[in-house]
């Protein structure tokens with residue numbers, strides 16, 4: 001199911017859900033105060049739960065979407081967008097007082113090389129010079145297998161980009177890593193648009209692997225996106241107030257210990273694990289998988305930009321260090337965050353950003369560096385990690401049944417995460433309600 005097809009207000013076999021929900025007393029414990037945990041708390045309440053606790057190891061909610069705040073301005077690590085009106089996540093947050101502002105979703109990509117680039121406007125994936133759209137059948141589960149479907153001319157620059165971006169071979173990653181790497185759809189610039197369009201319509205693999213820039217085929221689904229009014233810090237403060245208003249007990253600076261939580265499990269309790277699942281492996285006596293977690297450096301500059309905001313530009317050339325430059329407004333300043341595959345020299349970075357943006361409309365002057373940080377990102381899974389997570393789910397299901405809700409650990413996009421967690425939460429709470437009715 002696509003996130004936009006999801007209806008979280010769909011009727012239940014029982015009377016719960018929405019204003020007429022049957023309240024119930026059993027506990028819902030949620031680990032992780034990122035977006036997934038916050039949404040799970042709101043949705044659990046919507047479904048009738050009235051005894052909800054949320055554990056967050058830090059003193060702020062928001063997880064990876066919570067920016068560092070400096071002089072009232074948000075130093076964002078990357079671009080976290082919400083959908084336009086009608087986005088189920090946004091709707092749920094709006095029900096709890098959050099406000100969003102739509103904007104024209106603008107982005108671009110540079111591929112091939114920075115000096116002799118292939119440019120794509122309003123296309124977030126690589127636009128490559130190849131013309132051959134014949135695909136080899138998909139022969140396995142790794143990203144290497146996925147890329148091997150393409151003709152050599154398209155495959156080689158994609159492999160180079162993966163090595164540069166994550167620092168490992170495509171064969172070491174699961175095929176779904178294509179999504180956080182933004183190479184899930186490739187535009188072969190040399191192909192005829194008609195042929196490409198026909199291929200996408202007639203062959204699901206071609207539809208999955210090829211994309212066409214929005215303006216060239218009238219695709220409008222992602223033409224609008226939204227951001228929280230007042231920024232992310234305001235959004236998460238609003239969420240905290242809304243959680244308190246519905247009686248959710250938020251425990252800050254509380255690193256949840258899986259052994260303790262599992263030991264305290266009572267019949268009818270639901271446990272939602274919307275945080276890193278790594279500690280659960282030990283608690284369940286399972287080997288911890290090796291998880292690729294590259295450390296990315298982000299640099300936020302004050303800039304003068306004559307062009308639309310927010311906007312971002314992706315670099316698929318595997319040159320320099322910056323893989324994405326994101327320009328946004330925060331508290332009256334225009335800021336540019338450069339997400340980089342590694343720490344780099346500031347002057348070289350500034351030069352590379354100019355080279356990257358030189359190919360797009362708008363005029364940029366980069367000012368002083370405001371903030372830099374280095375953080376690992378647990379977004380690119382190996383096949384081994386995916387299999388280990390499946391084993392972990394089975395072990396937890398054997399112990400708690402459907403009352404254990406995994407926080408969509410493997411899934412990247414927040415819309416898809418929400419759909420998965422919401423469905424699992426409904427199943428868990430139906431069990432609770434049935435138990436209380438006995």
Ligand SMILES: Cc1cc2nc3c(=O)[nH]c(=O)nc-3n(C[C@H](O)[C@H](O)[C@H](O)COP(=O)(O)OP(=O)(O)OC[C@H]3O[C@@H](n4cnc5c(N)ncnc54)[C@H](O)[C@@H]3O)c2cc1C
Nearest residue numbers: 032034035036056057063064078080081255256275413414
């Ligand atoms: C830079 C970046 C950009 C992204 N951009 C997008 C995007 O544009 N669109 C999109 O859909 N997705 C994007 N993602 C994916 C993103 O991961 C999800 O969209 C979503 O924000 C993740 O929320 P989460 O709550 O699942 O995880 P997190 O935000 O990681 O939250 C987990 C929380 O759990 C807490 N925690 C961890 N362990 C424990 C413990 N033992 N006890 C208590 N608390 C604990 C952490 O402190 C954290 O607050 C992006 C990710 C990154 C890193």
